[in-house]
Amino acid sequence: MIKSSSIRLLSLKLANFPKSYSTYKALQVLQNLKNPELLKTGGFINGEWITSKNTFEVTDPALYPKPESKLADVSSFSVSDYNIAIEAASESFYEFRKTTGRYRAELLSNLYRLMKENQEDLAKIIVLENGKPYADAFGEITYAASFFQWFSEESARVNGDIIPSANATSKILALRQPIGPCGIITPWNFPSAMITRKLGAAVAAGCTTVIKPASETPLSALALAHLSEKAGFPKGVVNVLPSATSAEVGKILCEHPLIKKVSSTGSTGVGKLLMAQSSSTLKKLSFELGGNAPFIVFEDADLDKAVDGAIASKFRSSGQTCICANRLFIHDSLYDEFVKKFVDKLSKTTLGFGLDEKTTHGPVIHEKSMSKVRSHIENAVEKGAKLLLGGKRREDIGENFHELTVLGDVTPKMKIFHEETFGPVAPLTRFSSDEEALSLANDTEVGLAGYFYSSDISKIFKVAENLEVGMIGVNTGAISEAAMPFGGVKESGFGREGSKFGIEDYTIVKSVVLGGLEN
Ligand SMILES: NC(=O)c1ccc[n+]([C@@H]2O[C@H](COP(=O)([O-])OP(=O)(O)OC[C@H]3O[C@@H](n4cnc5c(N)ncnc54)[C@H](O)[C@@H]3O)[C@@H](O)[C@H]2O)c1
Numbered sequence: 001m002i003k004s005s006s007i008r009l010l011s012l013k014l015a016n017f018p019k020s021y022s023t024y025k026a027l028q029v030l031q032n033l034k035n036p037e038l039l040k041t042g043g044f045i046n047g048e049w050i051t052s053k054n055t056f057e058v059t060d061p062a063l064y065p066k067p068e069s070k071l072a073d074v075s076s077f078s079v080s081d082y083n084i085a086i087e088a089a090s091e092s093f094y095e096f097r098k099t100t101g102r103y104r105a106e107l108l109s110n111l112y113r114l115m116k117e118n119q120e121d122l123a124k125i126i127v128l129e130n131g132k133p134y135a136d137a138f139g140e141i142t143y144a145a146s147f148f149q150w151f152s153e154e155s156a157r158v159n160g161d162i163i164p165s166a167n168a169t170s171k172i173l174a175l176r177q178p179i180g181p182c183g184i185i186t187p188w189n190f191p192s193a194m195i196t197r198k199l200g201a202a203v204a205a206g207c208t209t210v211i212k213p214a215s216e217t218p219l220s221a222l223a224l225a226h227l228s229e230k231a232g233f234p235k236g237v238v239n240v241l242p243s244a245t246s247a248e249v250g251k252i253l254c255e256h257p258l259i260k261k262v263s264s265t266g267s268t269g270v271g272k273l274l275m276a277q278s279s280s281t282l283k284k285l286s287f288e289l290g291g292n293a294p295f296i297v298f299e300d301a302d303l304d305k306a307v308d309g310a311i312a313s314k315f316r317s318s319g320q321t322c323i324c325a326n327r328l329f330i331h332d333s334l335y336d337e338f339v340k341k342f343v344d345k346l347s348k349t350t351l352g353f354g355l356d357e358k359t360t361h362g363p364v365i366h367e368k369s370m371s372k373v374r375s376h377i378e379n380a381v382e383k384g385a386k387l388l389l390g391g392k393r394r395e396d397i398g399e400n401f402h403e404l405t406v407l408g409d410v411t412p413k414m415k416i417f418h419e420e421t422f423g424p425v426a427p428l429t430r431f432s433s434d435e436e437a438l439s440l441a442n443d444t445e446v447g448l449a450g451y452f453y454s455s456d457i458s459k460i461f462k463v464a465e466n467l468e469v470g471m472i473g474v475n476t477g478a479i480s481e482a483a484m485p486f487g488g489v490k491e492s493g494f495g496r497e498g499s500k501f502g503i504e505d506y507t508i509v510k511s512v513v514l515g516g517l518e519n
């Protein structure tokens, strides 16, 4: 049990948000949410709101580094707070694992309904802490909530098996049981959906959770914690602890013996570190890591559809999506026309603040992302790539804004070919045969998503079978939904989220051999 002396109850005070916001409407938006209870700046441990004396700033990337960019001071929880939360999740697990799938389905569907009821507010929080346009943020909440709906439907169907035994007087029962308390680590690019995809599956299976949201976007995670409380989740099932000390608290999630599984979404580098740290307890792991998605336009493609698909895939969230097209391969015979149509459509987009109706694309998250975007463009141009659109920072809008950029004649000699940009840059490469396209596409250590456009059914099967990725969009640039098994191969990680496979990672199979049965 958590000792009350170790925690301080947080009554939500809007005073935790800066008062000097008259210069900018972002804070007014935050303070005028229809449901102000969604705004939390503490942490949620064992069903109680607590604060820490250490805090960190959450800022609006569209305004950063202006003083008005400050959205909130959020409590930063330490390893000792994590230890308390882990113990709470472990204690709660002993009861929660005994609950029925039907009961957990009810909790999840309550949470789904509450997300939909609060969709506008939740979307606004995403816009402010992440920078994506409101329409995208609203879409993220639809997507995020759909995982609770999906897993509420799956929850009552976590079936085991009865297996015939070689011994006539025995039966083998394979029971599916929840694995235990789970550590969940999530990134900033989908502040809500990357949590719900894991939390929905964990709860459906009967697991409890300790969640470390990205320090850039903790407000969305805390709003979800609030809604889980309203949805009737028992104490200790959902614990959310923002932290500015990711490495330390990540390590404790990996090394603590009471945590039985860690699911993390983030970069490949951090995934490797977490895997090494988890070896001491041989924890079950699921990793959704970085990508470098190929997007191939074969000569028999429908060009207009391919252009639309490329824009949707490459520039979703200004290129900050793990499954964004990262390298575009265009058949020689279509290359010039593709460039013309692609550049023409992209010229009609508008960079800006996410709550402005005209905005189609927002900023990148921070300076580190901006540096990578700049270095990929500069390195490519230096090595002979042609700048076909954009190419410049837009400091006139804000420090984190960068033009949507198209680079032509990109080759494997350039950095952008091998590294995930995670920003608004589309590198185009020509190819002349199917074999060449496949070999270029597979020339990378990661394998998350891939896309291609073709009207030849034989080619569709051949390419789909030979692309070294976990997910493929054929004649579409939008593949994500709760029903699709989400995950990668190679250094993009392992495990599948969403879909009927999503729960499996949160369960163990226990074999019970029932002997001495009479025939
Ligand atoms: N495969 C997917 O589903 C998926 C989805 C979204 C993002 N991503 C990947 O995530 C990356 C961008 O996100 P990011 O910059 O937030 O990634 P990141 O790996 O830096 O951070 C992800 C999470 O890990 C935490 N973290 C950072 N260092 C840590 C450490 N040493 N120990 C424990 N936790 C640590 C962060 O605070 C954050 O919560 C990209 O590579 C992108 O492709 C993958």
Ligand SMILES: O=CCCC(=O)O
Residues within 6 Å of the ligand: 189, 190, 193, 320, 321, 322, 323, 480
């Ligand atoms: O960025 C990674 C997740 C994107 C998605 O689920 O579509």
